[in-house]
Structures are given as structure tokens and as C-alpha cells.
Amino acid sequence: MDDRRPASLGILGAGRVGTVLARLAVSAGYRVRIAGSGDPSRVGAGALATTATAQWAGDVAQESDAVILAIPLGRYRELPVAQLQGRLVIDAMNHWWELDGLRPDLADLRTSTSETVQKFLGRARVVKAFNHMSARDLEEEARTPGAPGRKAIAIAGDDPADVETVAGIVDDLGFDPVVAGRLAAGAMLEPGTDVFGAAASAEHLRELLAGFATSQRGIMQARARRS
Structure with a gap:
């Protein structure tokens, strides 16, 4: 086993995305812990059908080597901050105004939502991944390395070692990892971008990322950050 590969993955969020990621991680050989929004006895049968x-x-945060955030982004302030300190945290959350409400802290084009989460979590090591593909595509498109038609997941993070570790997790769960850049580049993966919703090959995903700067969203973001 690669020494950089975490032995266990924690998943905070037992909805559709969290449940799918739990199944993929178990199939990849990880020890998986999962938490819903309260009592563990309320976690759905879909997650518990695995190990x-x-x-x-x-x-979950305290005992896992790496933790995936799969709760509604609007609830990020409910995360167990103390237990996540120093932990590798994979942010798979997205801002949905219909669910989260009108939240200036989540709609600010001068930053990415993952940077907002990083600021809140302090010494946790946040990497963005698994957010731009739908739960259905995550479940149906996972493939072994080198398989025809394998799709890609974009990753954004500040620490090269953490990005490399997350790339390994992405590969283990059935997708080609594509590094988008530093954590700020996570803005290219958010709702409203061409990448969001894409179930694309690594080559196509790189093309979508390269086109962000000249897209409407990219131009709006660049103006906001200059201001």
C-alpha cells in the first residue's frame, strides 16, 4: 500500500453524495466511517448496506485519517472544528441558494467557498474535490484505472502533498484526478461554471478548466477580485 494513502476515510453527510462516496470507498478497500446530522442510528440503510x-x-472527524465534507454548504459552521484540526479535509460541498438561502459569505466572487471553509476550520488542511460531478454520475461512472471512458474529478488545494494524497483517493474511487490549481482555483468547480455538472474525460476537463478565464463566470470573478 502507498504510504501516503489514508487507511480510513470519514464522511460527514449521509445524503446521496455521502452515501455514494461511502460505497465507492468501501469497494476501494478503505475503512469508512460516516455521520449524518445527529444520532448515528438515523443514518440511512444505503450507507449501512456497506461495511x-x-x-x-x-x-468520525477524530478517528479518520481523511474526512470528506458532504453536508449542505450552508451548514458548514456546524462542522466539528476541534476534531478536524490538522486533519486532511476534502470539501465536496456546493452552494445552493435554494437550500442555503441568500448567503453573502457563500456568494462572494472575491473568494471560493472552499477558502471560506478553510478560514472557518483553521488548521484543517482543505482540498476541494468530488463536488462537480452529480451523485448519479459518481455512482455510475466509476471505472478501474485505464478503463475506456473513465471520467475525471478536478482537485484544488494549496499543499502539494495533500493534493497528491487526494489524487490517490480520487483514483482509488474510480476516476482520473485532474489538478486545477491552488485552493482558490476551486472557484472553477462551483455551480455556474462549465466544469460544474461535467462528467468528462481528463482531457476534456482540462479544456473546461483552461476556458474558465474567458467564460462569463471567470470574467465576473476576475473583476470582483480586482475590486
């Missing part, structure tokens, strides 16, 4: 263990959110 994933349902626990309280704080215990």
Missing part, C-alpha cells in the same frame, strides 16, 4: 460504520460527527 461503513455510522458514528457521531465528532467521532
Whole structure:
């Protein structure tokens, strides 16, 4: 086993995305812990149909080598901050105004939502991944390395070692990793971009990322950041 590969993955969020990622991670050989929004006994049967263990959110954060955030982004302030300190945290969350409400802190084009999460979590090591592909595509498009038609997942993070570790997780779960850049580049993966919703090959995903700067969203963001 690669020494950089975490032995265990924690998933905070037992909705559709969290459940799919739990199944993929179990199939890839990870020990998986998962938490919903409260009592572990309320975690759905879809997650527990695997060997994933349902626990309280704080215990999942404390006991896992890496933790995937799959809760609604509007609830990020409910995350167990103390237990996530120093932990590798994979941000798979997205801002949906219909669900999160009108939130200036999540709609600010001068930053990315992952940077907002990083600021809140302090010493946690946040990397953006698994957010731009739908739960259905995550479930249906996972393939072994080198398989025809394999799709790609974009990654954004500041620490090269953490990005490399997350790239390994992405590969293990069935997708080609494509590094988008530093954590600020996570803005290119958010709703409203050409990347968001894409179930694309690595080559096509790189093309979509390269076109961000000249897209309407990219131009708007560049103006906001200059201001």
C-alpha cells in the first residue's frame, strides 16, 4: 500500500453524495466511517448496506485519517472544528441558494467557498474535490484505472502533498484526478461554471478548466477580485 494513502476515510453527510462516496470507498478497500446530522442510528440503510460504520460527527472527524465534507454548504459552521484540526479535509460541498438561502459569505466572487471553509476550520488542511460531478454520475461512472471512458474529478488545494494524497483517493474511487490549481482555483468547480455538472474525460476537463478565464463566470470573478 502507498504510504501516503489514508487507511480510513470519514464522511460527514449521509445524503446521496455521502452515501455514494461511502460505497465507492468501501469497494476501494478503505475503512469508512460516516455521520449524518445527529444520532448515528438515523443514518440511512444505503450507507449501512456497506461495511461503513455510522458514528457521531465528532467521532468520525477524530478517528479518520481523511474526512470528506458532504453536508449542505450552508451548514458548514456546524462542522466539528476541534476534531478536524490538522486533519486532511476534502470539501465536496456546493452552494445552493435554494437550500442555503441568500448567503453573502457563500456568494462572494472575491473568494471560493472552499477558502471560506478553510478560514472557518483553521488548521484543517482543505482540498476541494468530488463536488462537480452529480451523485448519479459518481455512482455510475466509476471505472478501474485505464478503463475506456473513465471520467475525471478536478482537485484544488494549496499543499502539494495533500493534493497528491487526494489524487490517490480520487483514483482509488474510480476516476482520473485532474489538478486545477491552488485552493482558490476551486472557484472553477462551483455551480455556474462549465466544469460544474461535467462528467468528462481528463482531457476534456482540462479544456473546461483552461476556458474558465474567458467564460462569463471567470470574467465576473476576475473583476470582483480586482475590486
